[in-house]
Amino acid sequence: MPPRPLVLLALSFCLSPGSAAASPWTAARDALARLFSAAETCELGGEVVGGRVEPGTRAVVVPTRKKAWEASRGGEEAAKPYIKARLAGWPERLLADREALPRTDAEFVARLARDTWRGLEAFTDREHHLPVDNVRLAEASGGREDARVGDYTNVTSIGLRLITIVAARELGLVSEREAVARVRALLDTLGPLETHRGFLFNYYDTTSLERTSNFISFVDSSWLTAGLMVVRTTFPELRDECTRLIERGDYRFFYDARRQRMSHGYWVHLAARSQFHYGMLYAESRLGSLIAIGKGDVPEEHWFRMIRTFPPACRWQSLRPQGRERKTVRGHPLVGGWYEWKGERYVPSWGGSMFEALMPTLVLDEAHHAPLSLGANDAAHVAVQRRYALEELGYPVWGLSPSSTPGNDGYGEYGVRLLGSLGYGVGAVTPHAVALALGVAPAEAAGELRQLAALYDVYGEYGFYDAVDPRSGRVAHAYLALDQAMTFIAAANYLRDDCIRRRFAADPIAARALAVIGEERFFD
Structure with missing residues (x-):
């Protein structure tokens, strides 16, 4: 049974941000933290961002060499x-010619890839081989003069760039020699980048290679590691x-052992x-947790300390959880549970994207x-995304995600x-979500991609633009490196028998981590 509200209140206080300083309560706090899983607290501050901004996090890192480069050319504009x-x-x-787009699923996804x-x-810096974060085209002209370029990059985009090169090789879009040359050039760029404790900063200027962030991100760092894992299982000369x-x-650098x-x-x-x-299991951060466990940097018990569902006493959550029972998996105690909507059972994410x-x-x-567990949950999330958009929102298309x-x-x-658990609001549909x-x-996703291209002017020369509002038909004529890379990798897996998934699973880090996730049953 879940702890009573009084215990919840005590545990919430003990685990709140800022309570970690040494005090007479430290021993009691640590004892409570180990006696009751942190999943049993309604305290949001220590588990998720929830819209809050930490002190000092808006401090700007000015790229001085970039500013000098701009000044030498007459200023920023x-x-x-x-x-x-x-x-x-x-x-x-x-826009691409809509009538010329393929009318079968496999051919359409191949064209999209x-x-x-x-x-x-195209949207890669010629000199430094880094993907720029975004390119936004003018709706009226689409021309170069009126477009805006976000000439910075993120660690996740770098990791995904490595994976997309491998995927392009799998699809025959580049030769093995060309792929190795591209990866080697990118790795050469990474060498001189400023790091901290072996990790890249979260953002860099693509022109000057200066860091533009004070932050070292756990989840973004893990995507770079994933990219390197895929590369080293593919190209022996780069291992x-x-x-x-x-x-x-x-990754112990990010781990809160308490x-x-x-x-x-x-x-x-x-x-x-x-x-x-990162308190919730079903989040994009779960890959990073598995990588950290597979490397041996953190113990596997970390996986089982993440929240499946918050307790019913957390009245702010979108639905009341069911099936919240204590169980043991691989010798580790946890509290399970799920949400249910129209017969679909699922473990929630934070925002529902x-x-x-x-x-x-x-x-x-x-x-x-x-x-x-995760596999069944993935299928349930897709089913609910689709049904909710079509049945509740009245959208003719589906696929809700940040965009x-x-x-x-x-x-x-x-x-x-x-x-x-708390949930984001509805709005635009983004093709990367469908991909x-x-x-x-x-079958459902491939058909939906064709539907998006048929109904809206959302397919350009370089594939889908980032988003469309089904209510108005307006399109965000932007290419985002993250979203385009996700689309491309998903298409490669679809077309080539899970080629990237197989490369990742072949890495020894993944092999050690995969043993952790196979036994749990979310819905028993």
Whole structure:
């Protein structure tokens, strides 16, 4: 049985941010933390961001060399054409010919993969081989002059760039020699980048290679590790360099041994870990947790200390959990449970977005390795996403996940609220969410991608734009490196028998981690 409300209140206080300082209550707090899983607290502050901003986190890192480079060209505005000229390519037209798009699922996904790869190649810095974060085209013209380029990159985008090169080789879009050359050039760029404790900072300027962030991100770092794992199982000549980069960072750096959770990251200018933790199991961070366990950096008990569902006393959550019983898996105690909607049972994510649910499945075949837990949950999330959009919202299409906002330069966190513990709001549909579902419900997802292209002007020369609002038909004419890479990798898995998932599973880190996830049953 869950603890009574009084115990919940006590545990919530004991585990709240800022309570970790030494005090007469320290021993009692630590005893409570071990006696009761942290999953049994309603305290949000220590587990998720929840919209809060940590002190000092908005401190800006000014890239001084980049500013000098811009000044030498007449200032920031005058330098923009030079930044665009650094890109490897540019689209010639805003929209593809809708009538020329293939009408069968496999042919359409193959066309999507080719077009998306061309965009991933084009929007890469020629000199440093890094993907730029985003390119936003003018709705009226689509021309280079009116476009805006986000000339910075993120650690996740770097990791996914490595994986997309392997995927392009699997699809025959580049030769093995070309793929190795691309990876080697990117690894050469990573060498001189500023790091901390063996980890890259979260953002870098693609022109000057200066870090533009004070933050070392756990989940983003894990995607770079995943990319290096895929590369070293594919190209033997790059194995040693990838291994060196993997081993220089120890994920214990992010691990809170008292909570047995991973911190969001580390603020270098504050010399402190983030006060927030990845507390929920069903989140995009679960891949990082498995990598940390597979490397031997953190104990496997960490996996079983993450929240499956919050207790019913947490009245802020979107649905009341069912089946919350204590159980033991691989000798580790945990509290299970699920939500249920229209006959679909599922363990919730935080926001109810497809990104949280399915991004790890780009490299991790959860249906195969964890069929009665994560695999079943992936299928349920896709089913609810689809049914909720069609039945409740009246949308003709589905796929809710964080994306650009059609009609302005914004970015929104979209999802199905009842799929999340707290849940994001509804809004735009983003093609990357549908592409992610190719690995879970291939027929439904492939058909939905064709439906998106048929109903809306959302397919450009480089594949799908980032989002469409089904209520107005407005399109966000933006290419985001993260979303395009996810789309491409998902398409490669669909077309080539889970090629990236198989490469990832062949790595010894993955082999050690996969044993952790196979025994749990979410819905027993």
